[in-house]
Amino acid sequence: MISFNDISKTYQLGSQQVQALNGIDGQMSKGSMVALCGPSGSGKSTLLNILGLLDMNYEGLVSINGNAYPTDALQAAKLRRHQFGFIFQRFNLVPVMTAVENVAYPLHLLGYSRAKQKALATEILQRVGLGDFINHRPDNLSGGQQQRVAIARALVHKPSLVIADEPTASLDSKTATLVIDLMKDLGKEIGTTFIVATHDYRMADHCDSCINLLDGLISKEQMKWAS
């Protein structure tokens, strides 16, 4: 379970201080898929970065499975390596690595043998429908295929938490639906908690719950989608 209490974050923009998050609380149960929704500037990316341990400069307390997030950068890297997965809007695959190498990378960081890395990476790539593309480099894959590789990379080491930042924003409608279904199915299978920052109602509709953010606060109002 992920819980966060009294989270505040202030940015310094020139001489101005901007309050991105203003003492918000919340929690996500294990295996759930939670959407962080809200308009631009509402603070959802800020909260996502804090929950993903990418930003450690905040006030408040975040804990995972009852353990408070570390404050040391190396400990944070260790926690991300072992328990977190990431899916980015622009896929962020390593361009010189093939699909299987990209997917195997988290396993490499965890010290798996080469054979095990290959086996697990190939298996999950087959699960996401890319069994025939394992030796393709990212620039030889479509956007949807790249995002599926990214999903495989995020889940291959069976993390407790996957942070997804606008995972469907760069995809067409059909591919977006495919990617959402994949995330949900694989997440359920592994028991991973997903926190998804999104503007996409299709994504939000598939989530178990949605945290609406507005001006750094959690809003009780229902999100109004653009379409």
Added chain:
Amino acid sequence: MGKLTQIFPDTMRIAWLNLLRNSRRSLLSMLIISIAVFALTSAGGFGLYTYDSLQESTARETGHLTLSQPGYFEKEEDTPLGNGLVDSAKLVPQILKLDQVRGVQPRVYFTGLISNGSKSTIFMGTGVNEKEFDMKGPFLDVKQGRTLSNINASRYDASEPEIMLGTELANNLSVKIGDWVTLLATTSEGALNAYDFKVQGIYSTGVPELDKRQIYVHINSAQDLLVSKKVSTLSVFLFDTLDTAEVQTQLTKTLANMSLNEQVEITPWQDRAFFYYKVKNLYDIIFGVMGAVMALVVFVALFNTMTMSVTERTREIGTLSALGNYPNEIIALFLREAGLLAVIGALIGGIASAIATVTLMLVDIQMPPPPGRTDGYPLNIYLSFELLSYATLGVLFICISAAYLSARKGVNKPITEALIYV
């Protein structure tokens, strides 16, 4: 394992692929490293060749070791051979017992006047035996005639003592092979003595000042002229210059066990190699400055390359950090790339240097004569693996340092900023 390396990101393969991302830039960096290594190994190889040649010429001139009375080279003699060795006949057989010794040459140094009958000038003479010229090898260039004859040979005529003259001296006196000259010198007892000599050979040392004054005569002729049986020095020639220190130690022990009528000092060739050390010091400074400039060029080039690479891959660094890479692991990625550039560049530079070495062995390119010399010398460079190793380690260190400084800046960027970097 081979199949597995195809599958999993073998760290060096990934480094290589990253270098290929901007192949033109990587090629340029590699080229700069190659040129630097080529320049360092070639210039250094030329230096080593020069040192070696000078070392050999010095050792051939003075002998690898010189036996003399203590302080012979520091103090002036009151009379010719006043500080000469008496026991040379006892010493020579003992020295020749050592396996490393190729030969022992007694020498008599003397000065005086040389005359062709109508014109006289001063000379610096050396009394030697005929084997001296075998020891000198290519370092004495006989321009006309021959070297001194073997006095034990049947064709040697004792009534016609032989002399060899430097080219300039022969020109000054207008003498040619077969002409007669007279040497006038002070004897060891202070009287004047004169002998006539027949010109056997005319040679060049390559040093105009020596060619104007220098002569060689048989050692017994010199002793007759000076009315003494002493010799000035005994020059010990070795098969291998590297044995100098070892033989000096052995000879010191041998001399200590001999009952001699005089004290004997052993001087290694290095103590008499003033020109060698002057050239070496000069070249060391030149090559040192050149090496420092090359190091700076490589550093600036690599720092620029790696900084551009790090900047272009900021988002990738952010991604790798997010996935849980530690900063030093990300820095290591860039260090491997820089290391690969350095090693490949050094390899190309080394190969270019080897090609240059072989080419110069096949093509005779002459260097102009150095200051104070008349003859040029062949342009050769030694391919030294030691030098190549140092150059490779040097560029490796420089490249890795440059990559470290660049990469450190990249990994210190907050992950959230790195991930949105465009």
